[in-house]
Amino acid sequence: GMVLMRELARTDVVRELTYTGRIFSGEEALRIGFATRLSADPLADALTMAHEIAGKNPHAIRAGKRLLNGALSDSAADVLMAESVEQKAIIGSPNQTEAVHATMEKRAPKFASVD
Incomplete structure (x- = not known):
């Protein structure tokens, strides 16, 4: 709208x-x-993007979505604070560690499920 x-x-x-x-x-x-x-094939391109996103840390993806949802309406101070909170929760978490290890080992990550 x-x-x-x-x-x-x-x-x-x-x-x-x-x-x-x-x-x-x-x-x-x-x-x-x-x-x-x-796109000449929007469905194929959408599925490719979905697979790419699905291969990322699900906690980081959810955090990014939350941050982007508030980025246009919240104050700069609130967005920066929210970003700090999200980073603190993700850095060093099992899924973030798995993402780093998988990248270094050149393998697909095996993320823990999200709630």
Whole structure:
């Protein structure tokens, strides 16, 4: 909706698209900020990205998601404090240690499950 649109594109672009209801191409969506990338095979590319994310420390991914969710609405001080709290919880944790070892040993990580 409107909250997301105003964060992705300039106000004049959002107004034009809202007032006109104009249909636009994927290329234009990429250019104005509504798309991240174009793909000839979006499902395959999405699955590739999902597998890449799934291979990362699940606690770090969840922490990153929490931080990004608050990054636009929270104060800079609150975001920095939240980042410090998340880092303290992750650094030295079993999953973070496993990620480092797996990288050094050039193998897939075996992460502990998350709650």
